[in-house]
Amino acid sequence: MDREILRRLELLNQLSLTEQEKESVIAFFSDREKDLETLDAIDTADVERMVHVMPIMTVVREDKVSQIFSREELQAAAPETDEGYWCVPKVME
Amino acid sequence: MRYETVIGLEVHVELATSSKIFCSCSAHSYGAEPNSHVCPACCGMPGMLPVVNKRVVDYGMKAGMMLGCHINRTTTFDKKSYYYPDLPAAYQTTQWFAPVAVNGVVEIETSKGKKNVRIKQIHMEEDAGKLVHDIREDTTHVDFNRTSVPLIEIVSQPDLSSAEEVEAYLERLKTLLRYAKVAECEMAHGTMRCDVNLSVRPEGSNKLGVRAEMKNMNSIEAIKRAIEYETARHIDAIENGTEELRQETRRWDDIKGKSYAMRTKETAGDYRYFPDPNVMPVVIDDEWFDSIKASLPEFPEVKKERYISEYGLGEYDADQLTKSIALCECFEAAYGVCKSAKDAANWMISEVMSILNQKKMTYDMLDLDGKALGELILLVSGGTVGRANAKKILAAMFDDASIEPKAYAEANGYVVSNDTGMIEAVIKAVIAADPKSVADYKSGKEKALMALFGKCMKELKGNCDPQTLRKLLIDSIS
Numbered sequence A: 001m002d003r004e005i006l007r008r009l010e011l012l013n014q015l016s017l018t019e020q021e022k023e024s025v026i027a028f029f030s031d032r033e034k035d036l037e038t039l040d041a042i043d044t045a046d047v048e049r050m051v052h053v054m055p056i057m058t059v060v061r062e063d064k065v066s067q068i069f070s071r072e073e074l075q076a077a078a079p080e081t082d083e084g085y086w087c088v089p090k091v092m093e
Numbered sequence B: 001m002r003y004e005t006v007i008g009l010e011v012h013v014e015l016a017t018s019s020k021i022f023c024s025c026s027a028h029s030y031g032a033e034p035n036s037h038v039c040p041a042c043c044g045m046p047g048m049l050p051v052v053n054k055r056v057v058d059y060g061m062k063a064g065m066m067l068g069c070h071i072n073r074t075t076t077f078d079k080k081s082y083y084y085p086d087l088p089a090a091y092q093t094t095q096w097f098a099p100v101a102v103n104g105v106v107e108i109e110t111s112k113g114k115k116n117v118r119i120k121q122i123h124m125e126e127d128a129g130k131l132v133h134d135i136r137e138d139t140t141h142v143d144f145n146r147t148s149v150p151l152i153e154i155v156s157q158p159d160l161s162s163a164e165e166v167e168a169y170l171e172r173l174k175t176l177l178r179y180a181k182v183a184e185c186e187m188a189h190g191t192m193r194c195d196v197n198l199s200v201r202p203e204g205s206n207k208l209g210v211r212a213e214m215k216n217m218n219s220i221e222a223i224k225r226a227i228e229y230e231t232a233r234h235i236d237a238i239e240n241g242t243e244e245l246r247q248e249t250r251r252w253d254d255i256k257g258k259s260y261a262m263r264t265k266e267t268a269g270d271y272r273y274f275p276d277p278n279v280m281p282v283v284i285d286d287e288w289f290d291s292i293k294a295s296l297p298e299f300p301e302v303k304k305e306r307y308i309s310e311y312g313l314g315e316y317d318a319d320q321l322t323k324s325i326a327l328c329e330c331f332e333a334a335y336g337v338c339k340s341a342k343d344a345a346n347w348m349i350s351e352v353m354s355i356l357n358q359k360k361m362t363y364d365m366l367d368l369d370g371k372a373l374g375e376l377i378l379l380v381s382g383g384t385v386g387r388a389n390a391k392k393i394l395a396a397m398f399d400d401a402s403i404e405p406k407a408y409a410e411a412n413g414y415v416v417s418n419d420t421g422m423i424e425a426v427i428k429a430v431i432a433a434d435p436k437s438v439a440d441y442k443s444g445k446e447k448a449l450m451a452l453f454g455k456c457m458k459e460l461k462g463n464c465d466p467q468t469l470r471k472l473l474i475d476s477i478s
C-alpha cells in the first residue's frame, strides 16, 4: 500500500481523505498485507475454494409478480422528482 | 502484410421471466409509466435484501446446457462497483467468482464451413435502469423500471474472425435460446444486446493486438458495419501510423458510420468485485439439475432429422420449418390434427411463411394456433372448402386468433356446395352468356374451357369442388 494506490482507491470510492486519515489507512492496509503474506505461505493447492464462511445456501422464490409499494411512497423522501422520475444532477454521456 | 481480426463477444440477453431477479416487481415495463414497477429493493434503498428468483437460475442453467457448458452446482453472486445513477445501489449484483455456467461451445456455419466458438462463461445479473437526458436542461431523469430485470451475459472466447462469423454466432445463440424458451433475443426490442471486443494482428501471429470494446450497436447489420469499420481503423493505424491504438471502449454511431472513444477501459480490478454478503450461495442439487436437464428441447438439428426420417419430409422443407421453434410448434400442432405431415409442411411453407414475409414479421413472431391450421387443412383435403377460400380464412386467422376455421367458413359462405342442381344452373347461365367460348372449345381450343371454368367458379364464389365443376361443365357443353 502506497500513496499512489491510495490515490486511486480514493478516486474509485469517490472519497477525499485528510492527511491524517491517509496515514492511518496506509498503516492499516500495510498491516493487512502482512497478514495476507502469512496466509499465502500455507499450501492450499488441494483445498476446495470456500464459497461462504457458513455452510448455508440461499432460499429462492417463485417467479410471481407483486407490486407492494407505490411510486409516491418510494419517492416521498426524494429531493426532487418530475413526471414520475427521480431527478439527479445532470450526467454527461 | 495480411491481417486477421480477432473478435470476442459479450452478449446480454434479457430472460423471459415474469418478475425481476431479486424482487417481485414486474420485469415487463414496455410502455409503462416511469417508476411504476419498482420497490425498495430494486431502488437500492438501504437495508433491503435481495431474494433470488428461482426461474432466473432455471433459465441460466438451461441456457448453459443449450450452449454446451459445465454448470457450477454452487453458484454465487458478487457485487460490481459502479457509480452511475442508472444503478441506485452503486453496484451491480452479478456473478464473477462462480458464474452459473462455464466452458461451453457453440457450433456455427458460414460460407467457409463449420467452426466451434468457445463460451468462456454465462453469468446471471441485474439490468440497469434508464436515464432520460432531454426532458429538462438542468437535470437527468431516472426510471428504475428496468433496474433488476434479469439478464444473462454470454461471454465468448476470442474465437470469431469476421462479421459473417459474428452474425452466424448471434443467430445461433438466438435460435438455441428461443428453442429453450428462456429469452426473446430481439435486438430491436433490446432483449439482446451485444458488445464487440476486437483486435487486429498480422496473420499467423499468436500475439493479440490492442483491443477495443465497441458498444451501442442496435442491430446485426450495425454490428457488421462496426466490425468492418473498426478492422479498417486498426489496420490503418498499424500500417500507416494514423493514430496510436489504445485499449478503450468505443461508441458506435451507426448514422455517421464511425466509432468514437468513450473512456479508457476499466480493468477488472477497478470494478472491485467482491462476494455479495446479502445473497447466499445458490446450491443446485441433483433433483433441480435433473429437472432442468429433462426440460431441454430437441435441438434444431435433431428435430430436422426427425422430420425427415419420421415424417418423410424433404431436406428443404425440414430445414425451413426448423429455422424457428415457433414454426416447429405450429407445424407439429397442425400435423397432430390433420395427420398429413406433407400437407401441414406445405401449408406452413407456401402459405404461413409467405404471409409472415409479406407482413415483414420474423418467423419467431408467428402466433397462429397450429390446431386451427390443422382443421383448416382438413377442410381443404376433405373438399369442404376450396383452396383459394382457405387462404382467405388463413389470412383472417392471422388477424384474429379466436377464429375457428369451420365456423368462419360457414359464416362467410366459404363452404363448397354439393348441390349439383345449383351448379348446373350456374353453368347454364355462363354458357348462355358466352357462346363464343363454347364455340372455341368445341373447335378444339382447350383454353376456352378454362375461361368458362373460371367464370363458373367466380359465380360460385369458389365454393365448388374443381373436379366436379370441370366434369359437369364438359358434360353440359358436349
Ligand SMILES: [Zn+2]
Binding pocket: B020, B023, B024, B025, B037, B038, B039, B040, B041, B042, B043, B148
Ligand atoms: Zn423491485
